[in-house]
Amino acid sequence: MPPKPAPADAGASPAAGAPPAAGAPPAAGTPPAAGAPPAAGAPPAAGTPPAAGAPPAAEAPPAAGAPEKPPEEIQTPEELAFYAPNYLCLTILAVIFFPPVGLIAVFFSYKTSQANKNSQWEDAYINSGRTGWLDVFAILIGLGVIYVYVLFM
Numbered sequence: 001m002p003p004k005p006a007p008a009d010a011g012a013s014p015a016a017g018a019p020p021a022a023g024a025p026p027a028a029g030t031p032p033a034a035g036a037p038p039a040a041g042a043p044p045a046a047g048t049p050p051a052a053g054a055p056p057a058a059e060a061p062p063a064a065g066a067p068e069k070p071p072e073e074i075q076t077p078e079e080l081a082f083y084a085p086n087y088l089c090l091t092i093l094a095v096i097f098f099p100p101v102g103l104i105a106v107f108f109s110y111k112t113s114q115a116n117k118n119s120q121w122e123d124a125y126i127n128s129g130r131t132g133w134l135d136v137f138a139i140l141i142g143l144g145v146i147y148v149y150v151l152f153m
Helices: 088-097 099-117 121-152
Strands: none
Touching: 088 099, 088 121, 099 121
């Protein structure tokens, strides 16, 4: 059913307390009714959330309490090929054989993994080399301690 046309005296304000006619624009200077969408082309009222699917206003600050998420960077297969090894198995062995040096190797292994995730290849390879050397030293020291213990105790 088509909407009814507005009466001839549509320019006159409606009686006090009477709702405006359906489909009629609100009178100038009157706020829209609660829950009613703003008129086409009118700016949204302060404190109202934007409509679903509407782009955020350029000058509007981000909503309070909403954490800003950095855009996720997806690494290409070529970048994934440059991953520096973090020597996780050797690091676990190093912690078992000689924990003082093995725990330092765990730290550098973690830094290698983080640098790989962030595509910081130079840092990843530097930390990977440190991890490898620390792992070897910790395992050799641990084996030496075991050897001395078995031989002389």
